[in-house]
Amino acid sequence: DTPPAAGGPVQKLSDGRYAVLAQAPALGAAVLGTGIADRAPVTARPADTGGYVLHNGALTVHIDRDGLVRSAYDHDRGREAIAPGGAGNLLQLHPDDPVRWSAWNLDAQYRNVHRDLDTATAVRLDDEGPLLACVRVERTTGRSVVVQRLSLAAGSRVLEVDTDIDWREEDTVLKAAWPLDVHAERVASEIQFGH
Template sequence: QNGNDLTVYEDDGDAWDFPIDYKKHIAGQFELKESECSTDGPKVIMRQKRAFGKSVLNQDIILIDGSRRLDFVTYVDWKEDNKMLRTAFPVDIHTTESTSEIQFGYVKRPNHNNTKWESRQFEIVAHKWIDLSQPDYGVALMNDCKYGHNVEGNVLDINLLRSPNWPDPTADRAEHDFTYSLFPHAGNHVQGNVVKNAYELNVSVELHTIETQEGSIPA
């Protein structure tokens, strides 16, 4: 399985729910139309343009020198009906649980379907990051505004867009800007500073130019 496959699924659910067997109903994928690579100082940027149905997706895949984080800066003009857009990353991790950020910490969930209870967790919530780790190594999938995820085995999957027809037949048919990132790290999510890096993705440093101020600098 390839990473970042940008798959579109049939979705006849409503704004709150969608079928548990959605993976059996693939509508297609965003087809690559153009791709070019460039550098900007310490950044390497792969710029891609894709299309599916009536929709377009432009993406800058960015790697910065000295950083482990691979950013997918994404623009989508979404015009589909009863469809769901997801992307996934298979990672070389052996574990029986995933770790998801929640509002006051994190929660661990099984990444397998051995029981009926576990099989009903086909969509789980994570705030800024979700992580798969083994004792010596892990990979986190971070985002700046997308909270629906699926984890089966060693595959991290994130729900990017939906277009249900009920209760609002125009829901999310619009232009969207969002970023998700893949972050490999040593150790588990604590040892690998996943929380810090997820905050850096969501709360970036802002530079402001100010005029010279009068006064003296304390000794």
């Protein structure tokens, strides 16, 4: 249970692991704690309306009392990423009953019916910085349990969402909706077998 030898700050995380900032080229290696002196630390604080606010100088993310991302403000670009009135990380249940090839096909009309999982059973701050801030969100539906970790690292421009699911539902699709306020002529998004 000894922290790693690093040339910079080390943070013990709530799960017993350690966070250390490092910068390395793609498929490369680097010495821990090097090349990161200019990174602002990440902070986490309770929000006035419930939930938490994560901030690292590049992003400010507001996660509400139900684990929904109500704001993701990019300071470098001076713009909000979440659409007005929207909520990111909104889990939705859709019926999965395709005309052909059950468990393989998703018919376009699956989008027409859904139920939002917009209430959390628990939202808590697991790690509050300075290298990594993490909010843990737990939800249940039917017999299934969803546990998510929304993490922001010092200096990062990315909110990471790790989702663990004990899925016990049948004929149901689970989707994470992110209504982004992005205006572009073209967009390409990848999924497992295409885009």
